[in-house]
Amino acid sequence: MSEKEVKNLEEIFEARIARDEKIEPKDWMPEKYRQTHIRQMSQHAHSEIVGMLPEGNWITRAPSLRRKAALLAKVQDEAGHGLYLYSACETLGISRDELYEQLHSGKAKYSSIFNYPTVTWADMGAVGWLVDGAAIINQVPLCNTSFGPYARAMVRVCKEESFHQRQGFEIMLTLCRGSEEQKAMAQDALNRWWWPSLMMLGPTDAESIHTEQSMKWKLKRKSNDELRQQFIDQTVPQADLLGLTIPDPDLKFNKETGSYDFGEINWDEFWQVVKGHGPCNKERMSARVNAWNNGEWVRDAAMAHAEKNEKRKVAKAS
Amino acid sequence: MKKNWPLWEIFVRSKNGLEHRHFGSLHAADAEMAMENARDVYTRRNEGVSIWVVESKNITASNPADNGEMFEPAQDKVYRHPTFYDLPDEVKHM
Ligand SMILES: [Fe+2]
Numbered sequence: 388m389s390e391k392e393v394k395n396l397e398e399i400f401e402a403r404i405a406r407d408e409k410i411e412p413k414d415w416m417p418e419k420y421r422q423t424h425i426r427q428m429s430q431h432a433h434s435e436i437v438g439m440l441p442e443g444n445w446i447t448r449a450p451s452l453r454r455k456a457a458l459l460a461k462v463q464d465e466a467g468h469g470l471y472l473y474s475a476c477e478t479l480g481i482s483r484d485e486l487y488e489q490l491h492s493g494k495a496k497y498s499s500i501f502n503y504p505t506v507t508w509a510d511m512g513a514v515g516w517l518v519d520g521a522a523i524i525n526q527v528p529l530c531n532t533s534f535g536p537y538a539r540a541m542v543r544v545c546k547e548e549s550f551h552q553r554q555g556f557e558i559m560l561t562l563c564r565g566s567e568e569q570k571a572m573a574q575d576a577l578n579r580w581w582w583p584s585l586m587m588l589g590p591t592d593a594e595s596i597h598t599e600q601s602m603k604w605k606l607k608r609k610s611n612d613e614l615r616q617q618f619i620d621q622t623v624p625q626a627d628l629l630g631l632t633i634p635d636p637d638l639k640f641n642k643e644t645g646s647y648d649f650g651e652i653n654w655d656e657f658w659q660v661v662k663g664h665g666p667c668n669k670e671r672m673s674a675r676v677n678a679w680n681n682g683e684w685v686r687d688a689a690m691a692h693a694e695k696n697e698k699r700k701v702a703k704a705s
Numbered sequence: 706m707k708k709n710w711p712l713w714e715i716f717v718r719s720k721n722g723l724e725h726r727h728f729g730s731l732h733a734a735d736a737e738m739a740m741e742n743a744r745d746v747y748t749r750r751n752e753g754v755s756i757w758v759v760e761s762k763n764i765t766a767s768n769p770a771d772n773g774e775m776f777e778p779a780q781d782k783v784y785r786h787p788t789f790y791d792l793p794d795e796v797k798h799m
């Protein structure tokens with residue numbers, strides 16, 4: 388294809404997106420669109436499955452059968468989210484194995500928040516309430532993104548997320564209405580998860596590189612700072628309701644803007660965690676790599692079994 | 706020898722009276738496993754009463770590059786639509 392032809396196709400392509408048309412996997416697309424989508428969708432998929440680890444940590448120690456069933460269901464949902472997103476990503480011509488390989492080698496990133504440890508039961512409350520809460524804020528606008536398979540996956544994900552956040556908040560509420568120790572445990576969890584949750588919405592607009600192109604392709608509909616403000620504004624009243632204190636002395640309602648002003652985020656910490664130096668990066672990665680490697684013989688055996696059955700069927704029929 | 710699990714497309718009927726609709730895809734070693742996984746992934750909240758699993762390689766899809774010759778001919782056949790026909794207002798029930 389000549390350069391001029393490509394340029395022409397690109398213009399038609401951008402115009403389709405501007406008209407709110409969806410792009411489907413077999414449609415012509417600029418190489419950069421394909422690569423950007425593989426990167427973002429796979430990063431998203433990785434976050435879903437690595438995100439199962441900090442919560443999986445508490446399934447066997449949930450304080451009641453009710454809590455255990457809910458947590459198990461939530462973690463199972465996250466596995467499903469990972470699957471929806473990996474499948475959507477694979478429609479762009481990359482294999483599941485390559486995607487895992489990118490995660491395991493550290494080439495692909497996942498959300499930095501999952502590199503923090505879940506040390507008490509209250510963390511299950513804080514994670515559902517704050518981490519899933521921030522995820523919802525990130526994900527809802529993506530239900531209208533331009534790439535069809537991604538948008539459809541996000542619609543399904545968003546439908547399931549609301550239970551995640553509600554069960555988390557309910558855990559917090561129960562602790563806050565319980566004994567003094569239980570309430571202190573909830574406060575401690577909020578103290579540890581608040582700032583990482585704010586960071587989860589991504590670097591400040593000034594530092595975020597891909598935004599303009601991403602806006603055009605509807606991979607992003609609001610900037611990181613806007614999303615963060617939205618998260619803070621909706622979460623502070625919820626903390627008040629719990630009777631908990633947000634660990635930010637500078638947090639203050641601003642009558643003029645109708646929003647909360649907040650203190651400085653420790654971006655050094657954020658970049659440290661992104662670069663692999665968070666409290667649990669190594670543990671998370673080794674859990675993933677071990678699961679993949681130790682499961683290899685099972686995957687191979689299942690495949691061999693399927694092939695044998697298939698041969699048997701063919702032999703019977705002939 | 707390493708062989709990856711093939712890809713399957715999953716179709717779910719959400720309730721009797723409705724058609725099966727494409728829900729997504731997943732990898733599985735065989736049809737039976739695809740069915741089990743489809744049940745776990747796509748019908749955890751009563752989303753379905755029936756599931757079809759089809760190995761993706763068995764689907765023949767039209768190519769978007771051919772959309773012109775495939776679908777454009779239908780555009781100028783307005784006489785296939787009821788509104789193409791002029792009838793007097795007095796004609797009822799038609
Ligand atoms: Fe999720």
Ligand SMILES: [Fe+2]
Nearest residue numbers: 465519548551
């Ligand atoms: Fe979730």
